Amino acid sequence: MRAKEAFDRTRALLQKHHEWFKGVLPLIASENVPSPAVREALTCDFGNRYAEGLPGERVYAGCIYIDQVELLAIDLAKRLFKAEHANVQPISGVVANLAMYSALSNPGDLMMCLAIPCGGHISMGKKKFGGTAGAVHGLEIEYLPFDERRMNVDVDAAAKKIRELKPKLVLFGGSVFLFPHPVKELSEVIKEAGAYVTYDAAHVAGLIAGGQFQDPLREGAEVMTCSTHKTLPGPQHGMILCRRELADAINRAVFPGMVSNHHLHAVAAVAVALAEMLEFGREYAAQVVRNAKALGQALHEQGFAVLCPEHGFTASHQVVVDITKYGDGGTLEGKLEKAGIILNRNLLPWDIREGRHYKNPGGIRIGTSEVTRLGMKEGEMGEIAEFLKRVVIDGEALERVAADVAEFRRDYQRVHYAFESATQAYEYVKIQ
Numbered sequence: 430m431r432a433k434e435a436f437d438r439t440r441a442l443l444q445k446h447h448e449w450f451k452g453v454l455p456l457i458a459s460e461n462v463p464s465p466a467v468r469e470a471l472t473c474d475f476g477n478r479y480a481e482g483l484p485g486e487r488v489y490a491g492c493i494y495i496d497q498v499e500l501l502a503i504d505l506a507k508r509l510f511k512a513e514h515a516n517v518q519p520i521s522g523v524v525a526n527l528a529m530y531s532a533l534s535n536p537g538d539l540m541m542c543l544a545i546p547c548g549g550h551i552s553m554g555k556k557k558f559g560g561t562a563g564a565v566h567g568l569e570i571e572y573l574p575f576d577e578r579r580m581n582v583d584v585d586a587a588a589k590k591i592r593e594l595k596p597k598l599v600l601f602g603g604s605v606f607l608f609p610h611p612v613k614e615l616s617e618v619i620k621e622a623g624a625y626v627t628y629d630a631a632h633v634a635g636l637i638a639g640g641q642f643q644d645p646l647r648e649g650a651e652v653m654t655c656s657t658h659k660t661l662p663g664p665q666h667g668m669i670l671c672r673r674e675l676a677d678a679i680n681r682a683v684f685p686g687m688v689s690n691h692h693l694h695a696v697a698a699v700a701v702a703l704a705e706m707l708e709f710g711r712e713y714a715a716q717v718v719r720n721a722k723a724l725g726q727a728l729h730e731q732g733f734a735v736l737c738p739e740h741g742f743t744a745s746h747q748v749v750v751d752i753t754k755y756g757d758g759g760t761l762e763g764k765l766e767k768a769g770i771i772l773n774r775n776l777l778p779w780d781i782r783e784g785r786h787y788k789n790p791g792g793i794r795i796g797t798s799e800v801t802r803l804g805m806k807e808g809e810m811g812e813i814a815e816f817l818k819r820v821v822i823d824g825e826a827l828e829r830v831a832a833d834v835a836e837f838r839r840d841y842q843r844v845h846y847a848f849e850s851a852t853q854a855y856e857y858v859k860i861q
């Protein structure tokens with residue numbers, strides 16, 4: 430392909446992606462749609478600059494406005510999460526976790542966290558699986574005992590194991606995250622064992638900010654890491670909140686430890702997103718959780734094996750469905766995509782034991798953050814459940830469902846819970 434052809438083709442593909450997303454159901458639990466103001470900030474000149482160090486003590490010139498924006502982002506993060514200290518420089522959630530590991534532990538130390546089939550994330554993984562904690566920072570990993578029926582940490586068994594193993598870090602949080610983790614119940618035990626209480630809020634930061642999930646920093650967590658683009662509807666970036674006494678260690682672990690340039694356009698977009706969350710976060714997060722509960726209920730009524738029916742299916746933005754009656758998660762993910770329903774396959778806690786694999790696991794995970802930002806409420810969750818049933822249970826023609834999904838989506842094109850939403854959610858904005 431000649432250069433100009435590749436250039437034109439790339440730009441055409443971007444526009445095609447935007448067109449496609451105007452007519453599908455975006456249900457991936459780790460994704461969201463940012464406000465037009467967040468997208469605008471992402472295109473600003475900050476993204477072409479360097480600002481190593483903290484505001485006011487930069488290694489580069491040209492940072493007059495960059496400093497003010499980063500200070501605003503820090504201040505907004507502290508207010509929103511009622512945190513003593515915030516660092517907004519990690520360029521992603523994984524980098525935030527790695528910075529936290531390096532601030533609080535040494536290679537060879539032990540961390541306890543969730544196993545991946547129970548909701549743990551690759552950034553918490555063992556060395557033999559190539560996980561960040563093990564393979565990059567050299568941590569030894571032991572798993573927190575997990576109650577599969579309740580899809581949560583088993584408090585008594587965990588307390589016993591923590592007392593026995595005396596880890597250096599205990600990390601709560603995960604990527605499959607239906608109910609608040611027992612931070613309050615275990616933080617004394619963890620501290621008595623000489624460990625740090627830490628919390629990975631990558632998935633639930635927006636719910637925490639909106640006061641609709643647990644509040645880890647009030648429940649004993651000393652450090653909370655997060656991504657800024659999952660339930661928190663900002664740009665792809667990361668953030669660390671912590672106690673004042675840990676501020677220097679965290680700051681130094683981030684820079685010079687983990688970043689040189691810290692994606693300043695993303696910091697600007699984080700500031701915008703945090704301000705919007707301060708204004709609209711409570712209302713947004715409450716609707717996200719109501720929608721997830723309603724979706725769980727509606728799918729259950731359609732005949733799906735939604736996990737945790739006796740606990741209301743979920744208390745977060747996601748529901749998990751055991752899909753083994755109809756096939757495997759990988760195949761169904763592909764079919765649903767062709768029907769305009771974008772979600773992802775997911776390991777269930779018992780999958781590996783039963784011989785299933787991450788490529789063809791027994792579950793699918795469905796998130797309600799993005800459709801909530803498009804203005805959908807409980808009633809629309811019933812319609813989404815119906816679309817899923819038509820594909821998975823009835824085996825209807827995928828093109829026909831896709832056409833109906835696109836028609837259904839026509840009324841949901843703007844971003845809600847934002848100061849300004851004149852530009853449509855998936856409008857391709859041209860600068861050139």
Ligand SMILES: *Cc1c(COP(=O)(O)O)cnc(C)c1O
Pocket residue numbers: 459521522523524526549550552602603604629631632655656657666667
């Ligand atoms: C998504 C996720 C991360 C990593 O986030 P990135 O911003 O993609 O690097 C870390 N921890 C958990 C639990 C996650 O789900």
